[in-house]
Amino acid sequence: MVKKRVHELAKELNIENKELIQKLGEIGVAVKSHMSALEDNDIQKVYKAYGKSTNPAGEIKDSVPVTKQSKQNERGRGQGMEGKKDRDHLFRPDNLKGPGLVDRVPNRPPDRRYEDKPKTPPRQAQNVRGVGQPAGRPVQETAPAAKNEKPEQTAKSVKQQDRPAQNNDQVVRQEKTVVAEPQQELNRSGKSQPTGKTQGDRPQQGQGRSAGQRQPGPGKSGQGDRGQHGGQGKPPYGDRGNQRGQGKPAYGNRDNKGNTRAGIPAIPKPPEQIAQPKPTKAPDKTKGDRRKNYDKDKHWVDGFNESNKFFHQRQNKNKKKKNQPTPPPIVDKRPVQIGENITVQELAEKLKKTAAEVIKKLMSLGVLATINQEIDFDTAALIASEFGYEVELKVAVDKEALLMAEPEDDPEKMKPRPPVVTIMGHVDHGKTSLLDAIRETNVTAGEAGGITQHIGAYQVEHNGKKITFVDTPGHAAFTAMRARGAQITDIAVLVVAADDGVMPQTVEAINHAKAAQVPIIVAINKMDKPEASPEKVKQELTQHDLVVEDWGGDVIAVPVSAKQRTGLENLLEMILLVAEINELKANPDRLARGTVIEAELDKGRGPVATVLVQNGTLRVGDTIVVGHVFGRVRAMIDDKGRRVKKAGPSTPVEILGLSDVPEAGDILIAVEDEKLAREVAEKRQQRKREEELKATSKISLDDLFKHIQEGQIKELPIIVKADVQGSIEALAQALEKLSTDEVKVNLIHTGVGAINETDIMLASASNALVIGFNVRPDANARKVAEAEKVSLNLYRVIYEVIDDVKKAMSGLLEPEFREVILGHVEVRKTFKASKIGTIAGGYVAEGKITRDSQVRVIRDGIVIHEGKLDSLKRFKDDVKEVTQGYECGLTIERFNDIQEGDIIEVFTTEAIKRELE
Numbered sequence: 001m002v003k004k005r006v007h008e009l010a011k012e013l014n015i016e017n018k019e020l021i022q023k024l025g026e027i028g029v030a031v032k033s034h035m036s037a038l039e040d041n042d043i044q045k046v047y048k049a050y051g052k053s054t055n056p057a058g059e060i061k062d063s064v065p066v067t068k069q070s071k072q073n074e075r076g077r078g079q080g081m082e083g084k085k086d087r088d089h090l091f092r093p094d095n096l097k098g099p100g101l102v103d104r105v106p107n108r109p110p111d112r113r114y115e116d117k118p119k120t121p122p123r124q125a126q127n128v129r130g131v132g133q134p135a136g137r138p139v140q141e142t143a144p145a146a147k148n149e150k151p152e153q154t155a156k157s158v159k160q161q162d163r164p165a166q167n168n169d170q171v172v173r174q175e176k177t178v179v180a181e182p183q184q185e186l187n188r189s190g191k192s193q194p195t196g197k198t199q200g201d202r203p204q205q206g207q208g209r210s211a212g213q214r215q216p217g218p219g220k221s222g223q224g225d226r227g228q229h230g231g232q233g234k235p236p237y238g239d240r241g242n243q244r245g246q247g248k249p250a251y252g253n254r255d256n257k258g259n260t261r262a263g264i265p266a267i268p269k270p271p272e273q274i275a276q277p278k279p280t281k282a283p284d285k286t287k288g289d290r291r292k293n294y295d296k297d298k299h300w301v302d303g304f305n306e307s308n309k310f311f312h313q314r315q316n317k318n319k320k321k322k323n324q325p326t327p328p329p330i331v332d333k334r335p336v337q338i339g340e341n342i343t344v345q346e347l348a349e350k351l352k353k354t355a356a357e358v359i360k361k362l363m364s365l366g367v368l369a370t371i372n373q374e375i376d377f378d379t380a381a382l383i384a385s386e387f388g389y390e391v392e393l394k395v396a397v398d399k400e401a402l403l404m405a406e407p408e409d410d411p412e413k414m415k416p417r418p419p420v421v422t423i424m425g426h427v428d429h430g431k432t433s434l435l436d437a438i439r440e441t442n443v444t445a446g447e448a449g450g451i452t453q454h455i456g457a458y459q460v461e462h463n464g465k466k467i468t469f470v471d472t473p474g475h476a477a478f479t480a481m482r483a484r485g486a487q488i489t490d491i492a493v494l495v496v497a498a499d500d501g502v503m504p505q506t507v508e509a510i511n512h513a514k515a516a517q518v519p520i521i522v523a524i525n526k527m528d529k530p531e532a533s534p535e536k537v538k539q540e541l542t543q544h545d546l547v548v549e550d551w552g553g554d555v556i557a558v559p560v561s562a563k564q565r566t567g568l569e570n571l572l573e574m575i576l577l578v579a580e581i582n583e584l585k586a587n588p589d590r591l592a593r594g595t596v597i598e599a600e601l602d603k604g605r606g607p608v609a610t611v612l613v614q615n616g617t618l619r620v621g622d623t624i625v626v627g628h629v630f631g632r633v634r635a636m637i638d639d640k641g642r643r644v645k646k647a648g649p650s651t652p653v654e655i656l657g658l659s660d661v662p663e664a665g666d667i668l669i670a671v672e673d674e675k676l677a678r679e680v681a682e683k684r685q686q687r688k689r690e691e692e693l694k695a696t697s698k699i700s701l702d703d704l705f706k707h708i709q710e711g712q713i714k715e716l717p718i719i720v721k722a723d724v725q726g727s728i729e730a731l732a733q734a735l736e737k738l739s740t741d742e743v744k745v746n747l748i749h750t751g752v753g754a755i756n757e758t759d760i761m762l763a764s765a766s767n768a769l770v771i772g773f774n775v776r777p778d779a780n781a782r783k784v785a786e787a788e789k790v791s792l793n794l795y796r797v798i799y800e801v802i803d804d805v806k807k808a809m810s811g812l813l814e815p816e817f818r819e820v821i822l823g824h825v826e827v828r829k830t831f832k833a834s835k836i837g838t839i840a841g842g843y844v845a846e847g848k849i850t851r852d853s854q855v856r857v858i859r860d861g862i863v864i865h866e867g868k869l870d871s872l873k874r875f876k877d878d879v880k881e882v883t884q885g886y887e888c889g890l891t892i893e894r895f896n897d898i899q900e901g902d903i904i905e906v907f908t909t910e911a912i913k914r915e916l917e
């Protein structure tokens, strides 16, 4: 049934809603509001009540036939250039009131184009483009066309609209409106605008099947829109695309652009189709309306009451939206750049989401992460895509790697360099003596003055060729360097005393050199000694895979005497030979790279480092990064104590000009980019500080013992803050009394009053315990203590302070070990097993025997062996323990001489925690 809403009818009757509602009440039609729908018979009652008769169409009878002129205007308005002419014409003020227009535009609501404010932002219009409702006017024209195109549908339409009287009535209303509101004529001239329902209900006029009518989806309604435009005339500012295609079939008398041909009158529309009953609701009214209702000047074209409609339409649309699947959020599709790792917080910021949203999404993916937790790139990418973002891996420029990257040297620029030799060997086998002997016998007269200079490495010359010796004997330095990734040694000289042979440290040295893949030359020292036995040494070396040449191997062994300085030349020759074989080369024509051999803080000169230049040439004035230290080479001193301006490959030099003392094994790099060097050094410094901070966790009473064990601390610094001086004195006395020879209590600071930030900082710096007696830390101190990981110990009873400290200090004392006898086992029988050895069958006479216990074999009251159990069995099963009264089988580690009648004493040792007295 055709319905009308109260407000529509009120408008139609040109009365207030309120008045109509009142009237409806009077005539017995109950309505709730101006939005209530009225049935046809109620409408008729209203007409009657307002003296309109039940057939108000009669009032506009003369407006129904469409004049030729009006049709032309109509057509022209919507179509092409000819239309434009007409359109312009229509816009002329003198046309606004033209009777023809009035006649032709029966169904248009008041014009709102000149209202000041648009009710809806114009941008929305595009989203809703095309939901069919264009000009409501050309009803007359479209109907026949539709009829021609789709007769069955038209017929159906006609059938549906079996209420001509009402249609006529509407026409009357429209006419009235137009007369009352001249600006409405503007609408006619181009803007489709009327009430959504009217338009929406009219597909059959233009198209027969306006998608806009049936399908609320924007796409389809777009078609409906187009169709209607095409069919009903192009709006003056209309979207051309909208008018294409569908308009054409709707009108038989149109040209191929959809324009109505001039001069061909449109077939008049049957009266029953002129005005469709106007449903109160346009189901397909969408944003397309709004777009059309909004002209170029951003004025709403609609009548005032239309605003209500838009509101309701929006509501309808929202309702529809709810039912529709939510479209993916429109997001900025610019790829988000993410590094290898990113914290949840950072990711949320990049995605313009809250951290909670990201965490939630992560949880949905099965990843539990906190806001500050780092997630990897893959996870971050997944999350980003969930939020509709694309991600790109941002490869962080590792400045350090950039700096450390070793440039490739042009082979042509590579020149032979002196070998770098490290002397290794067992203690007292003569390493230092040999180094000294070589140095002293190989300095030229001119250099003699500088001989006393000790910089950790030196160069000697032999047959015009240089050899660099690293003067840090022992493998400790060698391994320390290697541990830091520095390999400075080309050749290892293994010193073995001919009278002593291969010893444990000799073996260690061999292993280190092998691990570093450094060729070994054996110097068999102390050959001057009568008991020297080089052959024995060579023989022993073979046990460690070092087969000397004499024995058919490839290891060079040189007999020397550091004391008598014999064989040294031969040794140097061999070093040069090995160096030659290994083709040691470097490029002196580039920025230097080297390794720190030694470094110290010199009182007068500041930080000093002995550096072995390994490649390139280091020059005074060069900007350098040495580990975490940045600097500029202010001066260089060579191993003879001479100032030098440059140092080439394999040259050891002392350098001045560093900002701090580097560590042995640090890599030196000379750089051009000072900024980069500074940046990298600062970053390294920061990292070092962080590591140090991590390493030095502050002591607390709870883990005092652990700290002491790790750090070998034998002193306990304490800070005491108390309420009154008397308390401090009492505490100080009591605490100091706790000092023993092994642990000394050191009260580094005492004071009256609350524990403050300064106290905490002092405790942090000196790794002290903070004791508060009847005082509390202030808020700041608490914060700092938390940050600095300083433990606060707050008490109200002096005795408790003493007791706690005493207990904590107990951990400082070396634990005593005591033997605990677990039991005794009598050996009653012994068995020999070829693979196992002697098995004792015993009886636990006392206590118990456990698998991990220590045992003592006692025979006739004499301890003949002490060791560990190897196995413990009950019958054939391995057991953990056998208790008194049971028999067992046992074997003892590396001891087979068990005899019947032996007593096995089972014992264990345990540490006893000592307490201070």
Ligand SMILES: Nc1nc2c(ncn2[C@@H]2O[C@H](COP(=O)(O)OP(=O)(O)OP(=O)(O)O)[C@@H](O)[C@H]2O)c(=O)[nH]1
Pocket (backbone or CB within 6 Å): 425, 426, 427, 428, 429, 430, 431, 432, 433, 434, 473, 474, 525, 526, 527, 528, 529, 560, 561, 562, 563, 564
């Ligand atoms: N007879 C003799 N004694 C030597 C010879 N070389 C070194 N010594 C003696 O051996 C002892 C140890 O010599 P160092 O040079 O100190 O031996 P080292 O290997 O450097 O010892 P550490 O530095 O303690 O590892 C010294 O008393 C030297 O005098 C040698 O060729 N002949």
